[in-house]
Amino acid sequence: MATTWWEECIVYQIYPRSFQDTNGDGIGDLQGIIKRMDYLVSLGIDALWLSPIYCSPMADFGYDISDYQNVDPVFGTLDDVDQLIREAHTRNIKIIFDMVFNHTSIEHPWFQESRQSKDNEKADYYIWSDSIPNNWQGAFGKRAWSYDEKRQQYYLHSFLEEQPDLNWRNQEVVDAMFSILTFWLDRGIDGFRLDVINCIFKDKTLRSNPRIVGSRPRPYDMQRHIFDRNRPGTHQKLRMMRQLVDAYPDRMLVGEIMVELPGEPELAASFLGRNRDELHLSFDFSLAYTRFNATKWQRSAKRWCEAIGKNRIPSWVLNNHDIPRIVSRLSGNVAKTKLAALFLLTQRGSIFLYYGEELGLPDSKVPWKSIRDPLGKRYWPVHPGRDPARGPMIWSNEKGFGFTDGESWLPFASNAASYAVAEQEQDASSMLHYYRALIGMRREETVFRRGTCAYLDTNNNHVVCYVREYGDEKRLMLLNFSGRKQRVSIRDKHYPKSDWILRFTSQRMLSDAKAETFILQPWQGCIYSLKSRSS
Template identity: 45%
Template sequence: MTRQGQDWWRGAVIYQIYPRSFMDANGDGIGDLQGVIERLDHVASLNVDAIWVSPFFTSPMKDFGYDVSDYRDVDPMFGTLEDFDRLVEAAHARGLKVTIDQVLSHTSDQHPWFEESRQSRDNPKADWYVWADPKPDGSPPTNWQSIFGGSAWQWDTRRCQYYLHNFLVEQPDLNFRNPAVVEAILGEVRFWLDRGVDGFRLDAVNFCTHGELKDNPPREEVVEGFIGVRPDNPYGFQQHLHDKTQPENLAFLEKLRALLDEYPGATAVGEVGDDDALGVMAEYTQGGKRLHMCYSFNLLTDRSDPAYLQDTLVEMEERLGDGWACWALGNHDVTRLATRWGAEDAPAALRLYMAFLLTQRGSICLYQGEELGLTEASLTFDQLVDPAGITFWPAYKGRDGCRTPLPWQAEAPQGGFSTAEPWLPVPDHHLALAVDRQDADPDSLLNAYRAFLAFRRAHPALVKGDVRYRPVRDEVMRFERRQGGERLLVALNFAAEVRRLAAPAGAEPLNDAPGCINGHWEGEVLRLPAHGIAVARLAADAPGWPDD
């Protein structure tokens, strides 16, 4: 398999598939790789460039695949390695690149490496995980907290030591200060490159190294951020100075990039959760020697006001240098976009948010169901399976509400996802948003995504162009995208009211603009409907947005 275009990732739109909830082909209530294959035509019809497949590796499923017990095999609930090979072949046949999750900072406690490491202090893998002696009073080595609640240290009676777990107690952290661990992990990555994958989404990549065993200082203010940073979770009470985002991580990322560079076109996008996530995104992607791109949780919050969004984007541009960002408005860890940004009954707002994401500089991740406008599922406590939701209920209801199965057929049992009772329920109100119903409606959100993504693909300025923002006025975000000889003006009205604003006299509407681009250019005035979208072409030497 040859990878065409080594920089295909720059400006790519990547569709995230959460396989447990995508499509169940064998009737056991859990999505699988064969189900993904059967529904790839839907993904290809969106005009995206790649898929990101969330974990399907062998796992006890304490954290639904993010606790890996065998990096080189497929968990039987998802299929076989042969199924994965057929998935890669089927995706490539449709022009889709294939990226897969890699969980490098930790393994399952049932991984053979950890089972050996915990047996003694002097076995060959004794130093493959982060072990430490207790304090003189028997308490943990530091005050570090786990994202899933409680101390990040777990006592092990065989070694009479604590081991570090930044996530669940069943997810011990690997010791990346050990060169043998680094080489072993790189070997696991190479295994999938040799099977033809085009790239990786690296889970919690800034957690791969820890610092000195010192207590973290308290945080002055607890605000929403990375998945564990919430007022109901002690993890959010600390400044995480010593337990993650250490300088030593850069050396590992450079080794990883050197491996990826052996496979032309192979790419990696890192997930970053940190107080200064934008700074880490810049540091991790600059210079062409580390990751190709990173994304953070800065746009995965409850805030949707244009001033906040633009401030975030401008700061990223100022700090990024020659690095590259990847932006997302939803994923498997956060409340569904339609609910989180208050657009459950506002189809025009959902189109606006779509246009906002797809006109920014950077690569894009779309989470399955965003193209349908799926809302957060409201589940009862007894329906929860997410350990975070169970631990922090009722202040935090966990991640199950954004992971419910995709509805394919409005009239079919279980929305056409499965012939059996699914692992999470299909909400009744999702059936009206099913793929078959929206597919048949030319004015649906699904068809708006298809049209806008085709439009974006046709305009290099929107894919790889530079960006220049103007101040937000009356809840309207204004900016320019420019690539080669193409210069585009973009205006996005976040208000639920009509807005009129001064515009360049030479702005020319685009003949190939989809119907959701509904701004009306009237000489030197632009009229934007409520939640309206405008894109126009402008001559390279013409005056831009008027200063005001």
């Protein structure tokens, strides 16, 4: 069966506000992405995912949309979108847009009409109640219900008060949202990342969620979200959405599945559909919340692969706009970060990278006075918010670090110049060159894109071991998750050490003293290929 692009792609996520500013206002824009298109080509990525660029009052920085079919002036215009699509497609790069279907902005014309009365044309576009009907909490704090003076009813908002939830039980809402998809598909968009898509359908009678025993900083996390998430109707709507998207050639849907931490891979996989008739891809964030430990990472990865099964496609991600950057999660340890990248880029399925990840860019340090994220403002200092992971891209060591001629909307990372693209281009040992080498290997060798993946037992629980296989091609990966040198032997007799030769290493290899034992340096990852019969 022919393989589609999204089954083996490398997707590069751009947070547009932080990628490249071209007009000096300190905020990245679409022309900035166009300006850096050749850099993206040099990375070897297959697709770009842009966080929302639609018209928005920016209460949640674009995830509160007031016009789905237009571009916010801070980012540019529809003409800029068309140019971006052309420039990307000319370079064989796909464009994925973020789509927010659970809620709109409170300033969206639909909500403004809905709040006027109980019997207008948009009255049932949102979820209203005469009283607070349940114990649901907002993910960003406070109750999930707010009173509207005009309509004299409460409306549901799973996130901010400025983000009222749409009523997906209303067919007019469904039709309107599908027409928005059609608008962008007709314009040439290749796919959509669907924000918190498992939240769109709510319990019909709005029952209260069961409480969780114990104490957590955020009231939202004190409930089992069985009535405000993951309802059966969501699967029905996704099947309809899939039919719409599949009517266009080579288009895709990837879904963010909101789960209980550290992760629920079986739940994330369920939204692909038993017959592969819902999402094309879904995110499992388990690795991002799993301690950096060989046993735990291997268990987490195997669980995700088992949940997906052989006939569906896993997607892999270590960073995004909502998660602290991995190099910061690993306390700035470059060797660990390289090991994580090797693991990520040698997995079966689709790979999602976050801008700056290829530079080893850490979180920005954002003082209280500079916090922009509503989640950070609500929960600081218990939760610093998501601003640190959204710091600006570092292009050069000049003023504004090549990102802007003005004052950046968020602080840069500490020691920013050391992460600059221009500096790393000149250093063959840099993180940038390391990522390019791994991506190049993945692009050139079919075994990494399409091969099966099997985890092998070893005599050392500090080492993750797996084999990728495609036809006669085999690659063996060994990753030392400890800060000490490790000797490791593979227990499977089908894979003796003598069969393998070193192809790639995250750092210089030590001499091999024992014929049947692999030796790995602290935090070292190695890729081996099967020796040819002639050798």
